[in-house]
Amino acid sequence: MSFLYSKSSEYIIRALVxxxxxxxxxxIMIKSISEHTNIPHPFLSKIFQKLAAKKWIxxxxxxxxxxxxxxDSSKLTLMDIIEWSDGxxxxxxxxxGDRECGDIIPKHDNSVWYPEKQSNCILYDKCNRFKAAIIDFFxxxxxxxFKEHNSLFRQ
Amino acid sequence: MSFLYSKSSEYIIRALVxxxxxxxxxxIMIKSISEHTNIPHPFLSKIFQKLAAKKWIxxxxxxxxxxxxxxDSSKLTLMDIIEWSDGxxxxxxxxxGDRECGDIIPKHDNSVWYPEKQSNCILYDKCNRFKAAIIDFFxxxxxxxFKEHNSLFRQ
DNA sequence: GAAATTTAGGATAAAAAAGTCCTCATAAAA
DNA sequence: TTTTATGAGGACTTTTTTATCCTAAATTTC
Incomplete structure (x- = not known):
């Protein structure tokens, strides 16, 4: 599992901001956006093709x-962008791991796994707080x- | 910039736990670890070569x-592992973006960028809280x- | 209408990450 | 001492991600 975003998603965020x-x-010319945001022009062109199909631009x-x-940039969240771009x-x-979190525990004899609502994961709360921080931010x-926040860009 | 960890790091964490x-x-045989943690055996072998050079095993x-x-697993943090593995x-x-956070702002005439201690980034606090959550967790x-936490593994 | 400019779209290439294979060295057990 | 088991190490392959190139289509300007 990978939480954060690909380079493509970062580019999309930067370009849309x-x-x-x-x-x-x-x-605005893609070439100009490319120069101001420091994103390779041919790559950014591809991105904008998809953004146009998605009707965000x-x-x-x-x-x-x-x-x-x-x-509507006030409704477009980072989560929208990242999930659309990265999945x-x-x-x-x-x-x-590669399994559900907090709903699989071993039987007492340790021989069989079966699902259970409650978590036996020692890190369950800690992980959930972490996940919550990520979900909340995105x-x-x-x-x-980011309106008027142009320190992201080159002059 | 990529915050979280590669598949390799995930594997290392799972194997060390x-x-x-x-x-x-x-x-313990690498083959056995591979089966219990669901990590490809040849790939895990490579990982353990490096872990041995690092003297964690x-x-x-x-x-x-x-x-x-x-x-000492009580001193070995996720940050230690991820930074060693991913950089x-x-x-x-x-x-x-691709620049420092919160210490570059444009001059009034917008013509030159220069470093400044204070941030003009609108999202500075929000981003920092987010980063802090990640750093804290790792x-x-x-x-x-994770001791005794075996729901990560296969029987 | 012709020329210039700019995106669209397909093909391709390069780089990075993930995964595999084969042989050698080493250690234990028969 | 021979056999068997196991990690070491190097080369290789595959997959995914990132990046580039070329030609066609559309739009404006002359």
Whole structure:
């Protein structure tokens, strides 16, 4: 299980934050976004193709073309982006193992495993607090919270 | 920047937790560990080669050989393992960008970036709380805390 | 309409991560 | 001493992720 996000997701977040800081009426060239966000241009182009299919942005070909954010950045969370880009994460899984967390325990003779509602995991609470911190941050942080926050970008 | 751990790190944690649950006097076959922890045997062998070089375990070749934990599991933290395996993480970096976090701001005319102690990042506190939760969990969880916690493993 | 510019889309390449295979060295047991 | 078992170590393969390239299509400007 992997909790955090891929490079692609990081790029998407950075690019969308950059776009959300731009006057909505203009189209911005991917090349320009690439330079300001320090994301490789061809790679960013691919990303924007998918973002357009997802309808979080619209694009325009040709002279004075580019891309424009159309999603509501105050509703677009990091979780939305990461799960769409990297795939949905299963926070019920043990972060160290390959099985469900807290619902499998051994019988007393230790011979058979069977499911049980209560957890016998020593780290159950500790892990859950950790997972909760991650879920909380991702789910409750939106692109619009970065508004005017341009220290992420190059001049 | 990537916060969490690779598959290799997950394997190391799972294997060391398994070993820490074993009577210290025995050598345990990597094949057996592999089966109980559901880690591919050849891959786990590679991992144990490195763990032996690191002196967290010792190994013995030949019949009745295997590996044995010699590190103090009550001092061995997840952070120790993850940083050794994946490389040291720089928590001063912005988790969305490629620059320092909270110490670079633009001049008023927006033309030059210069370092500054105070952060102008809107998400500075929020990100720091998030980072702190991760650092706290990794640094303050040791292998010995999983003692007797065998629901991670296969019978 | 022609030229210039910019995204779309498919193919490909490079890098990193994960996983495998084979032979050798070593140790214990027969 | 021979056989068998087991980790060491190097080379190799596969899969995933990240990144690039080239041509076509669309749009604006001249």
């Amino acid at each position: 950059y776009l959300s800081n731009i006057d909505k009426e203009e189209y 619209i694009s325009k070909k040709g002279k004075r073309g580019g891309v424009k954010l159309i999603a 949905v994460k299963d926070f019920s899984q043990c972060i160290f 789910s409750n942080t939106t692109i619009s919270e | 398994y070993l820490s649950n074993i009577d210290k006097e025995e050598y 010792i190994s013995k070749k030949g019949k009745r050989g295997g590996v044995k934990l010699i590190a 040291v993480k720089d928590f001063s970096q912005c988790i969305f 640094s303050n969880t040791t292998i010995s805390e």
